[in-house]
Ligand SMILES: Nc1ncnc2c1ncn2[C@@H]1O[C@H](COP(=O)(O)OP(=O)(O)O)[C@@H](O)[C@H]1O
């Protein structure tokens with residue numbers, strides 16, 4: 052087992068066949084594991100998500116999927132095809148019946164399956180076709196507003212890949228909709244505020260990081 056790159060919270064290792072994801076971060080570990088497990092088991096076939104292979108306490112065993120990490124491809128100057136593919140997959144995800152994944156949420160609410168940390172940071176791609184081979188890290192999934200995931204994907208690009216901001220048109224082109232900047236900015240700021248609140252009792256460094264992220268988000272113009 053070797054540690055996998057581009058993890059942010061948890062201890063994630065793989066041997067090429069199986070990934071062992073151990074939930075870390077100190078807050079809501081059991082809830083995040085339960086969310087990821089439930090959603091992976093309920094999403095319909097056809098979406099590029101790993102099969103659950105085992106459920107040891109405090110961890111999940113997942114099928115290790117192939118592909119190049121989205122962050123690495125963007126760093127190689129390939130933001131345009133990567134973001135188009137992100138948008139296309141998001142459109143497909145939002146066609147899933149939300150009540151199948153989150154029983155108790157009726158489709159009539161206008162809510163959809165929100166991944167909750169949607170972006171190239173949690174996706175692998177075929178390096179020739181740029182098709183998404185893996186959409187990972189479902190621990191923040193919830194029923195919610197369709198703007199949330201597209202706004203967060205944009206946020207990841209603006210905050211972590213500023214040179215790729217010019218390629219964001221591809222994200223909206225693939226998705227098929229470009230929600231207003233006011234709604235996108237509000238959705239991204241709300242997620243940052245959620246993390247500020249989450250870390251209110253510490254750790255202080257994490258709280259400061261999210262306060263900075265929130266301030267940056269509110270300072271952006273489209
Ligand atoms: N099933 C999987 N197949 C292939 N790579 C994976 C898989 N699960 C995780 N990874 C790799 O490990 C990284 C971290 O996993 P992730 O679930 O995103 O944890 P974190 O919550 O810590 O970000 C991913 O960005 C990806 O590179």
Ligand SMILES: [Mg+2]
Pocket residue numbers: 057058059172173188
């Ligand atoms: Mg992740």
